[in-house]
Amino acid sequence: MPKMIFVNLPVTDLARSTAFYEAIGGTINPLFSNEQATAIVLSDAIYVMLLTHDFYRTFTKKDVIDAHRTSGVLLAISCDSKADVDAMIDKAVSAGGKGDPGPKQEFGELMYGRSFEDPDGHHWEPNWMAPQAIQGGAEALTKAEAPAGK
Incomplete structure (x- = not known):
């Protein structure tokens, strides 16, 4: 299986960010999307994970930039x-x-x-x-x- 990359980005407005990434050519993968996150597929190997700040904080103790x-x-x-x-x-x-x-x-x-x-x-x-x-x-x-x- 080829390696994939999942870029996790904290976002302040999930709906706005989802619409933005769809507008530049991404598609939503509903299997990994919910009210806290949207999985945007840019290619077979590249996903952008849009995460609300609260959800993003569950993965790190660092401040969200x-x-x-x-x-x-x-x-x-x-x-x-x-x-x-x-x-x-x-x-x-x-x-x-x-x-x-x-x-x-x-x-x-x-x-x-x-x-x-x-x-x-x-x-x-x-x-x-x-x-x-x-x-x-x-x-x-x-x-x-x-x-x-x-």
């Missing part, structure tokens, strides 16, 4: 093309998210990335990489132009 003020994680997700990156940003903004809180990342024809924040401030970075960038790794990116804004 306010992602509008504190960065705890940057969530990168691959896209099939540069156009798909832009489309995801457009969907996120249309659904109430914040577009481009970070700089665009452009490495010529090797890589392209942008970012958005969901309504709770969680920072996502959709990106596209050309096959030669994936195969060439960091060396290929080092030879490409520096990211815009850096």
Whole structure:
């Protein structure tokens, strides 16, 4: 069985967050959803678990961050093309998210990335990489132009 990732995010308004993630292309898995959590399927291997703050606190004794003020994680997700990156940003903004809180990342024809924040401030970075960038790794990116804004 391939490994899966379940990204657990604390949210202040479960219905609003569920609608947001559906608007950017996710689907609800009702088997893992209830009044405290919504399981959003982004791919066969990636789930986003939206958890009310009270439910989230049952998994940790740490304070729940306010992602509008504190960065705890940057969530990168691959896209099939540069156009798909832009489309995801457009969907996120249309659904109430914040577009481009970070700089665009452009490495010529090797890589392209942008970012958005969901309504709770969680920072996502959709990106596209050309096959030669994936195969060439960091060396290929080092030879490409520096990211815009850096």
